[in-house]
Structure formats: C-alpha cells, structure tokens
Amino acid sequence: MRRPARALRDDGTAGPPLDLRPIRKAGLRGLITILKERWDRPVFLALASVSLIALGLILFFIFREAAPILRETGLSGFFGTHWNPTGSPASYGALPMIAGSALVTVAALVLAIPLGFAAAAFIAEVAPRWMKDVAKSILELLAGVPSVIYGFFGLMIVAPAFQRAFGLSTGRTALTASVILGIMALPTIASLAEDALTAVPNSYREASMALGASRWQTIRRVTFPAAFSGLIGAAILGMGRAVGETMAVLMVAGNAPQITASLLRPVRTLTSAIALEMGETAMGSTHYHALFALGVVLLIIALVTNGLAEWFRGRLARKHGR
Amino acid sequence: MVTQDGATVTARSIDATRDWLERNLHSTSIIETERFGFFYGREQALREVSLGIPIDGVTAIMGPSGCGKSTLLRAFNRMNELYPNTRAEGTIRFLGQDLLKADPVAVRRHIGMVFQRPNPFPKSIFDNIAYGPRVHGIRHRAHLAELVEESLRRAALWDEVKDHLKKSALSLSGGQQQRLGIARALAVRPTVLLMDEPCSALDPKATDRIETTTRELAQELTVVIVTHNLQQAGRISDHVAVLLAGGVLAEFGSTRTVFASPFSEQVADYLSGRFG
Numbered sequence: 105m106r107r108p109a110r111a112l113r114d115d116g117t118a119g120p121p122l123d124l125r126p127i128r129k130a131g132l133r134g135l136i137t138i139l140k141e142r143w144d145r146p147v148f149l150a151l152a153s154v155s156l157i158a159l160g161l162i163l164f165f166i167f168r169e170a171a172p173i174l175r176e177t178g179l180s181g182f183f184g185t186h187w188n189p190t191g192s193p194a195s196y197g198a199l200p201m202i203a204g205s206a207l208v209t210v211a212a213l214v215l216a217i218p219l220g221f222a223a224a225a226f227i228a229e230v231a232p233r234w235m236k237d238v239a240k241s242i243l244e245l246l247a248g249v250p251s252v253i254y255g256f257f258g259l260m261i262v263a264p265a266f267q268r269a270f271g272l273s274t275g276r277t278a279l280t281a282s283v284i285l286g287i288m289a290l291p292t293i294a295s296l297a298e299d300a301l302t303a304v305p306n307s308y309r310e311a312s313m314a315l316g317a318s319r320w321q322t323i324r325r326v327t328f329p330a331a332f333s334g335l336i337g338a339a340i341l342g343m344g345r346a347v348g349e350t351m352a353v354l355m356v357a358g359n360a361p362q363i364t365a366s367l368l369r370p371v372r373t374l375t376s377a378i379a380l381e382m383g384e385t386a387m388g389s390t391h392y393h394a395l396f397a398l399g400v401v402l403l404i405i406a407l408v409t410n411g412l413a414e415w416f417r418g419r420l421a422r423k424h425g426r
Numbered sequence: 427m428v429t430q431d432g433a434t435v436t437a438r439s440i441d442a443t444r445d446w447l448e449r450n451l452h453s454t455s456i457i458e459t460e461r462f463g464f465f466y467g468r469e470q471a472l473r474e475v476s477l478g479i480p481i482d483g484v485t486a487i488m489g490p491s492g493c494g495k496s497t498l499l500r501a502f503n504r505m506n507e508l509y510p511n512t513r514a515e516g517t518i519r520f521l522g523q524d525l526l527k528a529d530p531v532a533v534r535r536h537i538g539m540v541f542q543r544p545n546p547f548p549k550s551i552f553d554n555i556a557y558g559p560r561v562h563g564i565r566h567r568a569h570l571a572e573l574v575e576e577s578l579r580r581a582a583l584w585d586e587v588k589d590h591l592k593k594s595a596l597s598l599s600g601g602q603q604q605r606l607g608i609a610r611a612l613a614v615r616p617t618v619l620l621m622d623e624p625c626s627a628l629d630p631k632a633t634d635r636i637e638t639t640t641r642e643l644a645q646e647l648t649v650v651i652v653t654h655n656l657q658q659a660g661r662i663s664d665h666v667a668v669l670l671a672g673g674v675l676a677e678f679g680s681t682r683t684v685f686a687s688p689f690s691e692q693v694a695d696y697l698s699g700r701f702g
Binding site for chain 1: 539562611
C-alpha cells in the first residue's frame with residue numbers, strides 16, 4: 105500500500121511549509137519506484153530507434169552495393185545515355201531511366217496537380233458537409249487501391265484505348281504510365297492540398313466576402329495564396345508518389361530504355377528497371393551494382409522531395425501561427 | 427449605391443442619398459427591418475425585430491452576450507448565411523429594396539464591415555486596401571493608389587504607413603491592423619459601414635483612436651456598431667438599439683433618451699450594469 109504523499113511539513117522545523125522534493129524511498133523498493141516512474145523514456149527511445157536503425161541500414165547497404173559502380177564504369181559511364189547491360193560491350197548509362205522517370209512524372213503531375221487542387225478547393229471551400237465527407241472517403245478509397253490494380257486497369261483499358269486513338273504499335277507508352285500515375289498521385293495531392301486550404305483561417309474568407317468578393321474570387325485571391333506553401337508541399341509529395349511508384353508503371357510504360365520527349369513512346373523508369381532486372385543479374389556483377397546505383401538515385405530524389413515538402417508545409421504552419 | 431434596377435453606380439455622397447431617401451421613400455432610415463427573425467438551425471437568434479437605422483450618425487446595437495446583436499449586424503450584409511443551416515424571416519429593406527432577396531455580393535459592395543478581431547490578409551498594406559477595388563474590376567495602378575491613399579487617410583492610418591505600403595500588413599500593431607480593416611472596407615466606398623465590436627481586442631489608446639475615426643466617418647456614411655461597452659456606446663453613438671436575451675428588441679431610440687430614461691425595466695437594469 106502506498107502511503108499518501110506528505111506534502112506539508114509537520115515536524116515543526118524551519119523551512120518552506122510545502123515540500124516539493126520528490127518522494128523517494130530508500131533501497132531496492134526505491135529503485136523499483138524509480139523504474140516504474142521512469143520506464144517510458146528508454147522504452148520509447150528504443151522503439152523510435154528501431155525505425156532509425158532500419159533506415160540507416162537500408163541506406164548503408166544500398167550505398168555499399170552501389171559504390172563499386174564508380175570503379176567499374178566511372179561516374180561518366182553511369183550517367184551515360186545507353187543502357188544495355190546484356191550487350192557486348194555492355195553499357196550502364198542511367199540517363200534513359202532518369203529521363204523516363206522525369207518524363208512520366210512531369211506528365212503525371214500536369215494531370216494530377218490541376219485536378220487535385222480543384223478537388224481540394226471543392227472539398228474545402230464549396231461542398232456542403234455531407235458531400236465533403238463523401239468526397240473525402242472516395243479519395244481515401246482511391247489511395248487504398250493496390251497499385252497492381254491500377255496497372256491492370258491501365259494495361260487492359262487505357263493502353264488499348266491509346267493504341268487505337270493514336271494509331272500506335274503498342275499502347276504501353278509514357279502517356280499511359282502518366283495517366284495511371286496521375287490518377288494514383290491524385291489522392292495524395294488532393295487530400296494534402298485540402299489540409300492546406302482548411303488551415304487557412306476563416307477570418308480571411310470572411311474579410312474577403314465582406315468586401316463583396318465572390319466565392320471564386322475569394323478562393324483565387326485569398327485562400328490559394330495564403331495556402332501557397334502547403335499547396336506546393338502537396339504537389340511535391342504527389343511527385344514523390346509518382347517517382348517512386350513501381351508496379352503500375354512497370355505494367356504500362358512499355359519499358360524501352362530510350363531517351364525521348366515523346367509521350368507516345370515506351371519508356372523505362374528507374375523503379376521499373378530495378379524491379380525488372382534485379383532478378384536476372386548475378387550478385388556482385390557490374391549490372392548488379394548499376395541497379396543499386398539506380399536505387400541510390402531514386403533514394404536521393406525521394407529524400408530531397410520529402411525534405412522540400414516538409415519544409416514548405418512547415419512554412420505554412422508557421423505563417424498562420426499553428 | 428444600388429439603383430432600382432439593380433445596376434451599380436459610383437458611390438453618392440451621403441447628402442445625395444439622404445435627399446433620395448426623403449424624396450422617394452419619405453424616410454430617413456437607410457436600413458429598415460420589419461419583424462425580422464433569424465435562426466441557426468432550430469435555435470432562434472432574433473425575434474421579430476423591427477427598427478430603422480437612420481442614415482445620419484452612429485447607431486449602436488447593444489445587449490448582453492448571446493442576445494443576437496452580432497447576428498443582427500451581420501444580417502445587414504448577409505454574412506450570416508455563410509454558415510450552414512441558417513434561415514431568415516421577415517424583411518430588411520436597404521434604400522427601399524428587399525435586402526434578403528438581393529445578390530449578397532452586391533449587398534456587401536455597398537455595406538462594408540469591420541470585424542471584431544483585426545483580420546488583415548497576409549499581403550502587403552497596399553494590397554490589403556486595394557483588394558476590394560481589384561475584386562470589383564479596378565486595374566489601373568494610379569486609380570488604385572489614389573483609392574488606397576484616400577482610404578488610409580479616412581481611417582487615420584496614412585501618416586503611419588505611407589512610407590512602407592509594401593510591408594506586410596501582419597507587421598502592424600493590433601490597433602493599426604484594425605484601422606487597416608476600416609480602410610480596407612472604405613476602399614470600395616460603401617454607403618454603410620458595419621462594425622462588430624471593433625475595439626474588443628484593443629487597448630484604451632487604440633480604442634480611442636478608432637472611436638475618433640468612427641465619429642469622423644459618420645459625417646460621410648452611415649455607421650452601425652455593435653458594442654457591449656456602455657461607455658463606448660455613450661461616447662460615440664447617436665442612436666442605440668438594445669437587444670435582450672432571446673433576440674428581442676427591447677429599446678430603440680436616440681442614445682441620450684434611452685440612456686437617461688429607458689422604457690423597459692430590464693433595459694434599465696442592463697444599462698445600470700446589473701447584468702450583461
């Protein structure tokens with residue numbers, strides 16, 4: 105049984121009437137009390153460390169497996185324009201994949217950003233309560249669909265449609281991948297943009313409306329500018345989603361490692377190159393190291409986009425004092 | 427102001443508007459409510475309020491917390507309906523026209539508002555003032571600059587900010603931000619200015635400046651102010667409406683008369699500070 109804490113001094117000695125020292129018992133029981141009170145910090149620290157350690161290990165191994173490429177092809181060899189690991193002589197230029205990823209990502213964002221921002225504006229500013237809830241759950245549903253399903257949809261519906269529409273030899277093109285990726289990035293962009301718009305204080309909207317601005321003028325001239333950093337953050341995170349997507353792109357992009365600006369031709373992205381080829385390489389071969397180096401490129405893109413997005417989103421929070 | 431066919435014309439002087447009112451409506455009330463009631467969902471905030479806001483002077487709306495005084499004020503520029511599930515009954519006439527059937531955007535162009543808490547946009551001082559005119563289609567830089575200066579002068583803020591119009595409005599003090607809010611509302615040249623407890627977040631000195639500005643503005647346009655500060659109402663208002671719990675209008679008349687000899691006992695209690 106714990107005795108009630110004795111806060112008041114009743115021994116008649118001089119000193120403050122309230123004793124604020126922690127109540128501690130001596131010996132083993134004291135130690136147990138301390139452990140009972142203080143168990144939380146080390147435990148949470150350990151749990152938090154697990155994810156940090158995992159990240160560290162991933163980084164370490166990917167960099168370690170990628171490093172030999174510097175010796176084997178050199179930096180200029182790795183950033184060459186031809187990727188042909190099985191040819192003779194073999195070439196390991198990563199630019200086709202970097203260009204492929206960039207093309208597909210940019211085109212996906214061209215599609216997803218306007219749609220995502222418009223959806224966010226609708227949900228945050230226009231829709232009545234019930235429609236807001238419905239729209240948000242649709243977005244969540246869209247985000248929850250496994251990527252292979254998107255790939256399947258692209259392969260069976262979108263690719264044949266584009267093949268017919270543009271008279272192509274194959275419908276598996278950068279455009280197909282962009283459309284699918286755009287749909288996949290849409291929920292990320294829309295829901296984060298909606299957060300950013302919702303964070304704009306209502307007093308701004310009221311001030312604008314009271315001056316005789318229409319709802320649309322208020323959105324365009326007050327709410328969007330006030331939420332700008334958050335919207336940029338949303339777009340960047342959507343970009344991260346598009347760059348990192350593997351399965352759906354692999355299924356619909358056509359996977360030809362070529363540098364092209366045409367959306368109607370097949371491209372191979374960083375992610376699909378790794379996924380496609382890793383199974384067929386000998387461990388420790390140049391090809392193997394080159395694929396890890398692709399992974400490093402991807403990782404750097406992901407870290408930079410995430411860092412930027414967090415910075416922008418944090419800026420929004422600071423601006424409105426939240 | 428709004429003409430009979432609803433088209434907008436440039437703001438007339440208060441004298442021209444008064445003439446028009448007297449000649450056409452045989453009245454001096456710029457806004458008239460008739461058995462006006464207002465509901466938030468099922469809760470009734472105002473009950474059968476009938477009053478006429480005189481075109482001249484400052485009209486104060488007073489009453490204890492939750493009596494609906496802000497609701498009445500915000501009904502005049504249709505701001506209440508930005509909340510979901512609201513309903514109005516009765517009529518409000520503005521220059522003889524049915525305010526509740528008008529286009530709210532046009533109404534707000536002519537009936538401006540200053541809010542309880544200063545709420546400048548996160549833009550420069552200039553862009554804050556120019557916002558209203560820009561929304562109404564004024565693009566010409568020189569014209570905008572003219573309106574900005576005029577509005578800041580009328581709000582007694584020009585001398586303090588004229589050298590840094592490009593600075594963020596958020597860098598101003600609370601009192602300055604509130605005068606910026608007044609200037610911003612004036613920039614669209616409204617006929618009526620509504621003020622919703624504009625001094626409740628300010629210190630006495632800033633309050634004094636707002637009160638002086640308000641008195642001066644009342645020479646040029648109609649001012650309606652919500653306040654729960656009895657001294658303030660006594661200092662700045664010419665007419666006073668007192669609402670009591672349940673959104674009932676208990677008293678309406680010239681400030682001197684109402685303060686000296688209130689008609690209802692409850693209002694007398696309220697004015698003597700016994701509740702509120």
